[in-house]
Amino acid sequence: MxxxxxxxxxxxxxxxxxxxxxxxxxxxxxxxxxxxxxxxxxxxxxxxxxxxxxxxxxxxxxxxxxxxxxxxxxxxxxxxxxxxxxxxxxxxxxxxxxxxxxxxxxxxxxxxxxxxxxxxxxxxxxxxxxxxxxxxxxxxxxxxxxxxxxxxxxxxxxxxxxxDARPLDLYPEDLQEAIEALNEFIYEDVNNGVYRAGFATAQDAYEAAWERLFEALDRLEEHLGEQTWLTGGRVTEADWRLFTTLVRFDAVYYSHFKCNARRLMDYPELWDYTRALYQTPGIAETVRMDHIKHHYYRSHPSLNPTGIVPAGPLLDFEAPTRRTPPMTET
Ligand SMILES: N[C@@H](CCC(=O)N[C@@H](CS)C(=O)NCC(=O)O)C(=O)O
CATH class of the missing domain: 3.40.30.10 (Glutaredoxin)
Incomplete structure (x- = not known):
């Protein structure tokens, strides 16, 4: 560091x-x-x-x-x-x-x-x-x-x-206000929330971060039960900003950062949503679980002094989803 x-x-x-x-x-x-x-x-x-x-x-x-x-x-x-x-x-x-x-x-x-x-x-x-x-x-x-x-x-x-970039608008004008609100909430409570729990060095700071994180995930689970993507029918930058935290959740944040009220897999909507985003063409290649696990478990000796990298969990991001992965519609 x-x-x-x-x-x-x-x-x-x-x-x-x-x-x-x-x-x-x-x-x-x-x-x-x-x-x-x-x-x-x-x-x-x-x-x-x-x-x-x-x-x-x-x-x-x-x-x-x-x-x-x-x-x-x-x-x-x-x-x-x-x-x-x-x-x-x-x-x-x-x-x-x-x-x-x-x-x-x-x-x-x-x-x-x-x-x-x-x-x-x-x-x-x-x-x-x-x-x-x-x-x-x-x-x-x-x-x-x-x-x-x-x-x-x-x-x-x-x-x-x-x-010559692909004509794909991840920040459409009519959704910008909603995207900004989601970004702020998700950054504070989820993206940075897992770090606030994991890097806390006082019990009360950890517990406050843990509580806030799971309140946010519960709220997102409910939200995604009502609509396919965060802003409704189309995927925006807000979804991709959430995805990169969710895809690491069960392998790293649940155990290494002690974010352990529930696993991602215990949230039916969030788990389905994460798999659907993972199955978007070009995305699986950006997910390197070996880099993810070796980084977290070996770079923070104060959290994991032995540097042992857990072999599990077994995660099947390729399993079928209820949602149609973006950019695969025919
Ligand atoms: N706000 C920055 C945060 C980037 C960040 O914290 N990256 C971490 C890796 S996940 C890093 O490089 N940390 C270096 C360190 O901890 O010394 C961003 O979103 O680009």
Whole structure:
């Protein structure tokens, strides 16, 4: 775990920064946007026009935030336009590294870095922030465009539409208000909720996070009993943002993060919904359970000192669903 403070690497930030036992996620330092013509986006500066082959994504298959971006890249058919490097899933004190001794890792094919933090320093030698994936690199300007997954999901959802991206709108105008409300609730209570439970270092902080998480999952179960997708009849970015937490739930969050009131499999709607999203063309390839399990169970020695990676649970994401997986309608 690496925190950069004015360009200096501080190792093990997670162990050091637990105020009141509550895990608090920090804002990201790079917030520029790729836009069709390079004009500035909602945050940051301009100068990043949509061009095939120019941008490069650093991800971990383990990370739910990076996973959302990989999912949108696949859904929008951007694989040949935006290249990807995959870090080693096991994170040490200097945060992510590019060792290639784990199947599916790539090394850093653009900058030849050993550690991801080196690229943060290439982008800004005086940067302050946690070294995180996902992280979008501009090969032309040699800098990081953005390292906030919520921005990247939104950006890749439309920036490349004039450069042959698949015409699929994940943020339709008439649903934007509903999507924003869902995103906020799901981020606070579910996406970040599992981390708040898992990284709590005080009993009351853990129990509060646990309660809030399962209240949210119960509410989503009820909601999905009434409609197919979160906003009704069509899949939006809100569904993909929820998916990456749900797909990790039984393998990791239930046990490693002690989110154990119910398994995902105990929620008939949420389990069906997760399988249907998994079965969307291009998505199964973005789900690497080996990276997911090895990352969580081996990167947090304070939670799992032996580093033993559980063999189970046995999860069948390919089992038939009541919902028709998106993009498979004939
Ligand atoms: N808000 C960021 C969060 C990204 C994030 O926390 N990624 C984790 C991996 S799941 C990370 O890289 N952590 C580095 C660390 O803990 O030191 C986003 O959504 O992009």
């Amino acid at each position: 690496g925190l950069l403070v004015e360009g200096e690497l501080h190792e093990g930030w997670l162990e050091q920064e637990q105020e009141g036992g509550e895990f608090v996620r920090k804002a990201q330092p790079f917030r520029n946007w790729i836009t069709p013509d390079g004009s500035p986006g909602p945050t940051g500066e301009g100068g990043f026009p949509a061009e095939a082959g120019r941008y490069h994504l650093y991800v971990s298959y383990a990370c739910p935030w990076a996973h959302r971006v990989l999912a949108v890249r696949a859904l929008k058919g951007l694989e040949s336009m935006i290249s990807v490097d995959v870090v080693n899933p096991v994170m040490g004190s200097k945060s992510w590294d590019f060792a290639t001794d784990f199947p599916g890792t790539t090394g850093d094919t653009v900058n030849g870095a050993e550690y991801l933090y080196e690229n943060y320093l290439r982008a800004d030698p005086k940067v302050t922030g946690i070294v995180t994936v996902p992280c979008l690199w501009d090969k032309e300007r040699g800098t990081i465009v953005n390292n906030e997954s919520a921005d990247l999901v939104r950006m890749l959802g439309s920036a490349f539409d004039g450069v």
